[in-house]
Amino acid sequence: MSGMKAVLVGLGNFGSGWYKRLRRHAGVQAVCVVEANAQLRETIDPETPFYSSLEDAIISERPDFVINVTPPHIHTAINEIAFAHGLPVLCEKPISNDIKDAQYIVGQAERKHIPFMISENYRFFAPVLKAKELLDSGVIGKMSSVHIEFDRYHVVPVPYFGRLANGLLEDVTIHHFDMIRYFTGQEAVKVFAKNSNPPGSWTESTTIHLTAWMELDGGTVVDYHGNMMAKGKQTEWYGDWRFEGAEGAISITSNRVKLMRDGMPDEVYTFEGVGDLLSLDEFLAALKQQREPKPSGRDYLKSQSLVHAAAVSSRKGITLTVEEALREA
Incomplete structure (x- = not known):
């Protein structure tokens, strides 16, 4: 182009x-x-x-x-x-x-x-693309659960972060919630979340710890742990993931994608032929091909709505649907 x-x-x-x-x-x-x-x-x-x-x-x-x-x-x-x-x-x-x-x-x-696209760069990392390819192939069968851990010790110097009601959720976890939708092709039916601050937190103006649970419309259950005050294990920015299915499991840990199945040795995948892409690559390709870019604003609005639902759930201390949360807006 x-x-x-x-x-x-x-x-x-x-x-x-x-x-x-x-x-x-x-x-x-x-x-x-x-x-x-x-x-x-x-x-x-x-x-x-x-x-x-x-x-x-x-x-x-x-x-x-x-x-x-x-x-x-x-x-x-x-x-x-x-x-x-x-x-x-x-x-x-x-x-x-x-x-x-x-x-x-x-x-x-x-x-x-x-054409309106959101630069969701976490979708374009090589390990993410490889895991998506495996999940779409159906190699683990019907997906039952997703477990996500995000742990970093990261002080954010950007002024707007401290002004957010829930910094981790709104600025970082939004990536992970978008990835849930991207990986599974499912939307959340019910959401429960709890925003908090760990002892000794480097911020008092926003929250940097999150526990969340959600049920997706395909029956998959998701549990999420996020912490920007982690003193132990440090994950990649896109986190550690484990997908459990009827016929196996896939994990993403520290830039390693692994497939596990009963009676078979683990298969660890490299990313030759995959490689990192840029959101700009997708945007320009969509303009050239006159198609909707991914994620479009319309698609990404669903990820932001899920973040909004988690914020409402935490504030009210209840499990709710995304639709119920949007009525609170």
């Missing part, structure tokens, strides 16, 4: 990485940048067009698509400007911190038939 011009909005914590990614991607011919902080212009090549206004950048540069890497509370304003000009958007998660706002933006994209 040659000749595509991107406008990158945001040069903050993740923006610099996106800038480098866009500059070296074969499908992107040119990049311009929008950033309110003029001092950050010094962090990019001087020949790159730089603007403080997305509106001005669109009018002057006539880009083909927008990469929205602004803080979550600014996502909606940027997405609306892009949609007003009919431009496809690849937006960092979440769609918005507010579930009603997220519903509104997804509705806008759909009504205007504008």
Whole structure:
């Protein structure tokens, strides 16, 4: 895909990485940048067009698509400007911190038939892609349960994290909840969750420990443990997973994907021929093929709704459905 011009909005914590990614991607011919902080212009090549206004950048540069890497509370304003000009958007998660706002933006994209994708990079890691391939092959039979552990000791310096009601759930676990839907192809029927802070937590303004349980519409039961204050084992960012089925089990642990079946030795898989992909690869491929990108805003809204349900469950101390939780919004 040659000749595509991107406008990158945001040069903050993740923006610099996106800038480098866009500059070296074969499908992107040119990049311009929008950033309110003029001092950050010094962090990019001087020949790159730089603007403080997305509106001005669109009018002057006539880009083909927008990469929205602004803080979550600014996502909606940027997405609306892009949609007003009919431009496809690849937006960092979440769609918005507010579930009603997220519903509104997804509705806008759909009504205007504008491609809108969320950059859910955890779906594109090589071990995740390999485990998905095995699960889809049916090698473990009907899935009965999923067990997930996420353990890191990680102090988050980004200001918006501390302003979240439940930092771990909203900023990190959203990846894992999206992966549950991606791996299983099922949606949650019932959810129970408990947000808390472990003793000695490095934050008092938000929560960084989560226990959750959910029942999926295919009958699969999921249990989740997440902790950003872990002093013991440290998992990968996408966590450790175990899928139990009628005919076997699959695990993902420390970049190893393993298949276990009765009477057969464990099979450990490498990722030759798989490899990490980028959400940008999927976005550009979808634009070229004129199809819906994965995950689209519409699909990702279901992952955010599951996060919202977990937050409501924790606050009320009850098990509920996603629909019941959305009525609380």
